[in-house]
Amino acid sequence: MNRIGKLNWAFAGGHIPFASTGEEPMFNSHDKIAILNTAEEEAEIEIFIFYENSAPVGSYSLKVKAQRLRKVRFNDLIDPEAIQLERKFSCYLRSSLPVVVQFSRMDTGQAANAVMGTIAFPAD
Template identity: 30%
Template structure:
C-alpha cells in the first residue's frame, strides 16, 4: 500500500447515528418524499454496513448492505428493495449505522408533502 491508500483506509468512522429520521407518507408532484443514507467508502476494502432502525413504540428493524471499495451509495428509505427492509411512513425513527471499515455518512430528507423541502446533514460519528 502507498501512503495515500493507507491514509484513505483510516478516514471516516465505523459507527454513525442519525437520531431524527422521518419518511413522509405523502407527496405532491412527480418526486416522492424520501430520505437517503449516503455512505462513502474511500478505503480499498468493501464495507459491510449494518443499519438498525429504532422506534419509540416498536422493536428495532435491522438490515445489511455492502458498499464496494472506493465507492458511495445512496440508500433511499422509500425503496425497500434498496435497503432490504420496508420502513413505515409517517413514523419518527432513528438509525444506527455500523461498518466493517471506516466510512462517512450523510443523511438527507426530501419532504414533498406541500411543495419541496430538502434537508441534509452529516450523521453523528460515534468514537
C-alpha cells in the same frame, strides 16, 4: 488512499412523510443516507432502525464497493421489514470499515419542495 470515517454512525431524526407531489420516483418524499467508502476494500454495512414504541428492526445489510459512494433511500429498505411511513425513527449504522455517512431528507408533501441534509453522528 487513506481510509477516512468511522465504523459506527447514528442519527435520531428520521421521518418519511406519506404524502408526495411530483413525478415518481424522483419526487417521492424520502429520507436517504449517502455512504462514502475511501478504502481499497468493500465495506459491509448493517443498518438498524429504532422506533419510539416498538423493538428495533434490523439488520438491513448492504455493501459499498471500494472507493465508491452509495446512496440509499430508506423507502427502499424492505428486508427484514419496510420502514414505516409517517412514523418517527432513528438509525444506527455499523460498518466493517471506516466510512463517512451523510443523512438527507426530501419532503415533497406540498407543492413547494424542501430538501435538507446533515452529517450523521460518528459514534466511535
